[in-house]
Amino acid sequence: MSSxxxxxxxxxxxHFQKGWLKNFVDTKSIDWKLYKYVRNEQTxxxxxxxxxxxxxxxxxxxxxxxxxxxxxxxxANLLGDYTIRTFPASTPFSELEYAHDHYxxxxxxxDAQVLLPLNHLRNLVDEKVIGSLSExxxxxxxxQPWVGRVMKKTLTAIRKIVQxxxxxAVLLVPS
Amino acid sequence: xxxWNAGIIRGIKPPRGTITALQRGMTLGHPHDEAQQKRxxxxxxxxxxxxxxxxxxxxxxK
Numbered sequence: 001m002s003s004x005x006x007x008x009x010x011x012x013x014x015h016f017q018k019g020w021l022k023n024f025v026d027t028k029s030i031d032w033k034l035y036k037y038v039r040n041e042q043t044x045x046x047x048x049x050x051x052x053x054x055x056x057x058x059x060x061x062x063x064x065x066x067x068x069x070x071x072x073x074x075x076a077n078l079l080g081d082y083t084i085r086t087f088p089a090s091t092p093f094s095e096l097e098y099a100h101d102h103y104x105x106x107x108x109x110x111d112a113q114v115l116l117p118l119n120h121l122r123n124l125v126d127e128k129v130i131g132s133l134s135e136x137x138x139x140x141x142x143x144q145p146w147v148g149r150v151m152k153k154t155l156t157a158i159r160k161i162v163q164x165x166x167x168x169a170v171l172l173v174p175s
Numbered sequence: 176x177x178x179w180n181a182g183i184i185r186g187i188k189p190p191r192g193t194i195t196a197l198q199r200g201m202t203l204g205h206p207h208d209e210a211q212q213k214r215x216x217x218x219x220x221x222x223x224x225x226x227x228x229x230x231x232x233x234x235x236x237k
Contacts, residue, residue: 037182037186038186038187040186043188043227043228047227048223048226050224051223054223056220104199107200107206108200111206114201117216120212121216124216124217169223171220173202174180174202
């Protein structure tokens with residue numbers, strides 16, 4: 001991630017605070033007509049890599065977490081939850097739970113691979129298509145209207161794992 | 176990344192990505208449709224081999 005990450009952040013934050021957030025504080029309700037989705041002007045650049053030698057990190061916004069170890073995301077918070085959870089890539093799907101109020105979980109509870117393709121990725125490692133898969137999966141709850149908090153809290157936490165686990169590439173699967 | 180939400184993704188401008196016509200909650204494909212899930216996954220992963228930025232790739236998956 002580069003300085004391009006925050007190309008419009010100041011302008012976006014001013015609009016957010018005077019519009020969507022002010023309305024929320026005043027009325028305790030959400031008005032999406034006041035919300036401005038991020039419109040970046042530049043795309044981050046980077047060299048391609050050899051997939052068969054790359055170490056890949058799966059990042060999911062499905063709100064998955066390990067209830068035997070971690071607290072759920074604060075899914076009911078209309079201001080969003082900017083924390084992350086991690087769990088081992090070897091975790092059986094049956095041990096995961098989902099805390100995310102903003103999408104229909106029917107499909108992921110029927111077949112987790114619609115959002116967490118861990119079996120497919122392991123097969124691709126076995127077939128030597130991918131070099132290796134990170135031992136950790138990163139998960140967050142993808143209802144995060146406050147972009148500044150995403151950048152300062154969520155992305156900072158993910159970046160730390162990327163560095164600690166010597167990750168070459170990240171696959172983001174939004175829910 | 177891969178997403179069903181073309182509008183938001185175009186605004187974010189990720190370095191590499193695929194767009195489908197799948198639905199929220201099933202980003203990689205329909206439940207138990209392993210062939211579709213693998214297609215979306217592979218089409219997305221192979222973009223990593225290209226220098227970014229790469230134009231978003233629209234996949235015929237719904």
